[in-house]
Amino acid sequence: DSGVTQTPKHLITATGQRVTLRCSPRSGDLSVYWYQQSLDQGLQFLIQYYNGEERAKGNILERFSAQQFPDLHSELNLSSLELGDSALYFCASSRTSGGALETQYFGPGTRLLVL
Amino acid sequence: DAKTTQPPSMDCAEGRAANLPCNHSTISGNEYVYWYRQIHSQGPQYIIHGLKNNETNEMASLIITEDRKSSTLILPHATLRDTAVYYCIVRVHMNRDDKIIFGKGTRLHILP
Numbered sequence: 001d002s003g004v005t006q007t008p009k010h011l012i013t014a015t016g017q018r019v020t021l022r023c024s025p026r027s028g029d030l031s032v033y034w035y036q037q038s039l040d041q042g043l044q045f046l047i048q049y050y051n052g053e054e055r056a057k058g059n060i061l062e063r064f065s066a067q068q069f070p071d072l073h074s075e076l077n078l079s080s081l082e083l084g085d086s087a088l089y090f091c092a093s094s095r096t097s098g099g100a101l102e103t104q105y106f107g108p109g110t111r112l113l114v115l
Numbered sequence: 116d117a118k119t120t121q122p123p124s125m126d127c128a129e130g131r132a133a134n135l136p137c138n139h140s141t142i143s144g145n146e147y148v149y150w151y152r153q154i155h156s157q158g159p160q161y162i163i164h165g166l167k168n169n170e171t172n173e174m175a176s177l178i179i180t181e182d183r184k185s186s187t188l189i190l191p192h193a194t195l196r197d198t199a200v201y202y203c204i205v206r207v208h209m210n211r212d213d214k215i216i217f218g219k220g221t222r223l224h225i226l227p
Contacts (some may be wrong), residue, residue, distance in 0.1 A: 002158065033215075043159070043202075043217035090158050092215075103149075104215060106158030 003027065004107035006091050012113045018079040021110045025072055025093030031055065032074040033094070033104060034066055038087035049074055050097045081114045088112075118142070119203045124222040133190040135221050137203030140184045147206050148179060150188045152199040153220070159202065162188065198225045 003026035013019055025032050034046040036059075045058035049068035060066075063081075068074045078085060088111050092104040120138040127133040139148060149164040163170055163177045165186075170177045176189040190197055202220040 002160070004158070035215075042219060043153075043215075045215060088156060092158075103161050103164070105161060106151075108158050109156070111156075 002105040002107060004091060004093050004105055006089075006107040006110050008110060009108070010111050010113075012115065013081060014115055015081055015083060017081050017114075018077065019081065019112065021076040021078070021089050021091075021112075023074045023076070023091030023093075023107060025074070025091075026105055028095065029093035029105075030072065030096055031094045031098050031102075032068055032072070033092040033098075034060075034074070034076050035090040035092065035106075036087050037090065037109075038084075041087075043090070046076070048098065055097060078112070083114050086112055086114045118146075118205050118216070119218055121201070121203050121218065121221045123219065124224065126224045126226055127190075127193045128226050129195060130192055133193040133197065133223060133225070135188040135190075135201050135203075135223065136185065137188070138185045139203070139205050142183050142205050143207070145207055148177065148183075148186050149204045149206055149215075150175070150177065151202045151204065151215075151217075152197075153202070154196075154199040159217075162201075164206075193223075193225045195225050195227060197223065199223060 005024045007022045031050045033048045037043045046060040048056040066076045088109045090109045092106045094102040150162040151159040153159045165177045179186045200220040
């Protein structure tokens with residue numbers, strides 16, 4: 001158990017809909033990272049938040065957005081969903097702003113299926 | 116793109132040492148070598164990391180060559196629960212953009 005929690009574990013929805021994925025970092029961690037893992041793309045970094053502010057951006061679509069709240073939990077919002085958005089979405093956290101001296105610890109993931 | 120090269124798959128007999136190689140020939144002086152593994156769609160699990168010295172923890176050992184162009188992750192006594200995809204990653208120290216770039220990894224099969 002990494003200490004990172006994600007809800008829900010599974011989500012089934014239809015094309016065109018909007019969903020929100022939630023992540024709670026390990027106690028004391030200030031950074032939250034979001035990753036997407038689909039069958040054909042592997043694990044892809046989406047976005048990082050540090051202490052409420054966006055820190056780094058990866059291959060995140062404009063239909064996707066994220067935020068980190070004062071209590072440090074984070075939400076990833078996916079809108080206008082397409083079939084290709086079906087994937088595993090992982091959240092990770094680290095102690096401060098990141099860098100190679102900090103380990104990122106991953107949550108168990110949310111499996112999204114868009115029908 | 117990932118800056119590492121790993122074999123796509125490997126087999127290892129249960130109870131034997133599993134040696135997973137990784138090439139990172141373009142690694143820079145401020146880049147660390149990290150290893151994660153992912154067991155069947157679970158979240159990636161941190162294993163070990165190092166800069167230039169060999170490292171050991173309760174899970175594994177990491178051997179980095181003197182020129183730092185390659186490394187080997189060693190699981191000393193592999194069990195069936197070690198069946199997973201193992202990712203070798205390089206990460207820059209004090210980099211503002213701390214996005215881990217995962218390659219395709221090595222799928223390790225532990226054979227009973």
